[in-house]
Amino acid sequence: MRAMANLIPQPLQRQGASFPLTSNPIIHPITGVYTMPASVEEELNQSVAYTPLQRMRHSAAHVMAEAIQDLFPGARFAIGPAIEDGFYYDMELPRALTPEDFPAIEERMRASVKANHPFVRSKWPREKALEYFREHDQPYKIEIIENLPDEEVGIYQQGPFLDLCRGPHVESTGEIGPIKLMRVAGAYWRGDEHRQMLTRVYGTAWPTQEELDAYLERLEEARKRDHRKLGKDLELFMISEEIGAGLPLWLPKGATVRRLLEEYILKLERDQGYLHVYTPNLAKLDLYKTSGHWEHYHDSMYPPMEMESGEQLVLRPMNCPHHIQIYKAKTRSYRDLPIRIAELGTMYRLEQSGELAGLSRVRAMTLNDAHIFCTREQMLSEFINVVKLIQEVYRVMGFERYSYRLSLRDPNDKEKFEDNETMWQESEAALRQALDMLGLEYYEGIGDAAFYGPKLDVQVANVLGKDETISTVQLDFTLPEKFDLEYIGEDGQAKRPVMIHRGILSTMERFTAFLIENYAGNFPVWLAPVQAMVIPIADDRHADYARHVAERLRATGLRAEVDMRKERMNAKVRDAQLQKIPYMLVVGDKEKEAGAVAVRLRTNENLGAVPLDEFIAIASRLNAERSRDLWPPREGQAQAANGATPAQASEKPAANGHAGKRANAVASSAASTGAGDAQEEQPVSDGQKGGKGKRASKKA
RNA sequence: GCCGAUGUAGCUCAGUGGCAGAGCAACGGUUUCGUAAACCGUAGGUCGUGGGUUCAAAUCCCACCAUCGGCUCCA
Numbered sequence A: 001m002r003a004m005a006n007l008i009p010q011p012l013q014r015q016g017a018s019f020p021l022t023s024n025p026i027i028h029p030i031t032g033v034y035t036m037p038a039s040v041e042e043e044l045n046q047s048v049a050y051t052p053l054q055r056m057r058h059s060a061a062h063v064m065a066e067a068i069q070d071l072f073p074g075a076r077f078a079i080g081p082a083i084e085d086g087f088y089y090d091m092e093l094p095r096a097l098t099p100e101d102f103p104a105i106e107e108r109m110r111a112s113v114k115a116n117h118p119f120v121r122s123k124w125p126r127e128k129a130l131e132y133f134r135e136h137d138q139p140y141k142i143e144i145i146e147n148l149p150d151e152e153v154g155i156y157q158q159g160p161f162l163d164l165c166r167g168p169h170v171e172s173t174g175e176i177g178p179i180k181l182m183r184v185a186g187a188y189w190r191g192d193e194h195r196q197m198l199t200r201v202y203g204t205a206w207p208t209q210e211e212l213d214a215y216l217e218r219l220e221e222a223r224k225r226d227h228r229k230l231g232k233d234l235e236l237f238m239i240s241e242e243i244g245a246g247l248p249l250w251l252p253k254g255a256t257v258r259r260l261l262e263e264y265i266l267k268l269e270r271d272q273g274y275l276h277v278y279t280p281n282l283a284k285l286d287l288y289k290t291s292g293h294w295e296h297y298h299d300s301m302y303p304p305m306e307m308e309s310g311e312q313l314v315l316r317p318m319n320c321p322h323h324i325q326i327y328k329a330k331t332r333s334y335r336d337l338p339i340r341i342a343e344l345g346t347m348y349r350l351e352q353s354g355e356l357a358g359l360s361r362v363r364a365m366t367l368n369d370a371h372i373f374c375t376r377e378q379m380l381s382e383f384i385n386v387v388k389l390i391q392e393v394y395r396v397m398g399f400e401r402y403s404y405r406l407s408l409r410d411p412n413d414k415e416k417f418e419d420n421e422t423m424w425q426e427s428e429a430a431l432r433q434a435l436d437m438l439g440l441e442y443y444e445g446i447g448d449a450a451f452y453g454p455k456l457d458v459q460v461a462n463v464l465g466k467d468e469t470i471s472t473v474q475l476d477f478t479l480p481e482k483f484d485l486e487y488i489g490e491d492g493q494a495k496r497p498v499m500i501h502r503g504i505l506s507t508m509e510r511f512t513a514f515l516i517e518n519y520a521g522n523f524p525v526w527l528a529p530v531q532a533m534v535i536p537i538a539d540d541r542h543a544d545y546a547r548h549v550a551e552r553l554r555a556t557g558l559r560a561e562v563d564m565r566k567e568r569m570n571a572k573v574r575d576a577q578l579q580k581i582p583y584m585l586v587v588g589d590k591e592k593e594a595g596a597v598a599v600r601l602r603t604n605e606n607l608g609a610v611p612l613d614e615f616i617a618i619a620s621r622l623n624a625e626r627s628r629d630l631w632p633p634r635e636g637q638a639q640a641a642n643g644a645t646p647a648q649a650s651e652k653p654a655a656n657g658h659a660g661k662r663a664n665a666v667a668s669s670a671a672s673t674g675a676g677d678a679q680e681e682q683p684v685s686d687g688q689k690g691g692k693g694k695r696a697s698k699k700a
Numbered sequence B: 001g002c003c004g005a006u007g008u009a010g011c012u013c014a015g016u017g018g019c020a021g022a023g024c025a026a027c028g029g030u031u032u033c034g035u036a037a038a039c040c041g042u043a044g045g046u047c048g049u050g051g052g053u054u055c056a057a058a059u060c061c062c063a064c065c066a067u068c069g070g071c072u073c074c075a
Helices: A040-046 A052-071 A099-115 A126-135 A139-146 A209-225 A227-233 A252-271 A285-291 A293-300 A320-328 A376-397 A421-438 A478-482 A508-519 A539-555 A569-578 A589-594 A612-624 A663-672
Strands: A018-020 A086-092 A119-125 A152-158 A161-164 A179-188 A197-205 A237-239 A248-250 A282-284 A312-315 A339-348 A364-374 A402-408 A442-446 A455-461 A467-476 A498-507 A532-536 A560-562 A583-587 A596-601 A606-611
Touching (some): A052 A086, A052 A161, A052 A179, A052 A197, A086 A179, A099 A179, A119 A126, A126 A152, A197 A209, A209 A227, A227 A237, A227 A508, A252 A339, A252 A364, A252 A376, A252 A498, A252 A508, A282 A285, A285 A478, A320 A364, A320 A478, A320 A498, A364 A376, A364 A508, A376 A421, A376 A455, A376 A467, A376 A498, A402 A421, A421 A467, A467 A508, A478 A498, A532 A539, A539 A560, A539 A583, A539 A589, A539 A612, A583 A612, A589 A596, A596 A612, A606 A612
Antiparallel strands (some): A018 A161, A086 A197, A119 A152, A152 A161, A179 A197, A237 A248, A282 A312, A364 A498, A402 A455, A455 A467, A583 A596
8 A cells, every 4th residue: 555655645545445235225224324415515524635536436436346246245345445547446356356347347337326326424333333344244344443543433325335434425326427447456455465465446437438538548648658569669679588577688779779878877977077987796695784785675686696615696786885895995085075986787686576567677777876975064065966967867858747755764664764763863854954955845755765764756757647766866874884984084083974875867777668658759869769761762763872861971970771671662751750760861863963851750740852961960960959859940830848849830731641541540640649749849748746656766 | 476367470469179360570573663551472380388188279277487457565
């Protein structure tokens, strides 16, 4: 439940369970009475803060439970809250549920909606409720009640169905809009992996059919952007079962993207005074015993390799200890600080098999990692500089929707977090001070800290609107202590430095995955694996000129290829388009004669003939500037950063000659690049702020 | 790791006990073409892996591996 905990407003977790009645009574089965439905206002005062839509979805969850109870006698119910975009219900069922069961459940739900049963609220004395649920073999409800402090518990009833629940609900089942069951999944009771695995059924409900359809379309769009699909289609990376799960291979095009990102961040860091190092991927196990990583994470470390000498080596899960050794390699003076040691270092973590996903969750990953060793006095300014660096990178990448999470320890969890009260108080206070100095708005994530210290996590909304942690800055007073780090102060006395762990691009794997989805595969010019495809119209006449054009582009540092396949130009244009290559340079007799190229952008915009020199000048400039524009804005064109695409705004109606017979292809092409607009200005899609990333940063 | 589903040609998929299929891609040939798929032909599969049931298994059973959707975890 912890992962969910921050995804939804806090009160939503305080859900009651629901419980079925065997008959169809209106009268309370135990007390014989019930209170009249509460007014909406009263409900809102007494229960959780649901929006009307959430209330409807919560009611839909109860109706689903009603249906399942009817179809699967013996079901034991747990909790069933509204969540973003829908609802779920956790329960224990007599047999496994499959999607094939959905139609029957949905049908039964619609019958309940049609019957328009009122939701009737009442209060039961705690003991009565316990007795009732014991009698009806509902252990999860009993456990919930036992954890409630109140002497009375809320009960909701709709038609034949009775629920332990705080509410609120809609007035009657007829108010529930179109519903659809989405998936069935397992979920641990109370989110505890040591407890019973329950069946969770996810559903969604919307006020109108149109909104339901739009939601399903949205999911479909996200599916098209899935980096695993685009990674295959665009030949960016692969995963070989022969090599191993979670061990991706970067294909030439994906490797190009990664290398460009690496060159970009290395230069940026160099300019900021970071010193780049290389350190080995193996280390003695003892190193991680000292750091505490072994204690906290041995379950997700590769098992140690036993040497003949008895020495144990592990594949490193993190490289802070390595950088610490570099710091310790000689006596450091306060004059040397801050020392910023950075590395694109590869780490190995034995992630749980069920967690692996494409490039975004892997077992071998390269971190954009750095450790800053500084004095207490320097700590705040160093921290602030890192945050500014993050903001600069996000500006270049075009991330616009992101938020800051101050990740704090859970003071009650002495296992997970270092047990050092003063350390935590001091470091958390320092972090807050830095955030105040930056004037950042942030929210707090209790229990999200690293074991050695608090951190600032930067959450970027992904295409599904879910927040993902990309960057992180962590304040660490713990490891300097454990490794006995020192520097010599002005007074000649040995002092303890502070460490700042920071990751900006996360891992190269995950960042690339995020970019693929964020751009829907339409990489900006500077990141596009192939920037220009030269397309000769008739290869016997135009091949030489096409090669000449490509040579000229390559000579200026642009990545260009010539499509010499025995295909018609139309097919070459189509394939380049599907590969999302920014520029298609069509060359035929006219262009050859004029020393020009006919420029077609992947936005479908056909710019006509452009002198080769001019094209090179423009493309090179956009490339060097890391612009996200494909072409400079022209006269009479919308200029807003998030406005229409250049293609849509162009005076030439974007080569829509094929709009007739190929309407479908055009529509899907436009849709797949961002709901038909903003192709090159891909906004990170809407996302609630304040959620917790499902895939947190890989930074130590 | 846990719950559920899935795994057939490079890709997308059809095939539910009786001779392994289609489209695209690849390869060969014809076509030299002006902005999203020319035409004809050829070749290509241990049906995820291993066991079992059966006269006969892609199909039924068991185990394992991988992938997908969730749960738990994420230094």
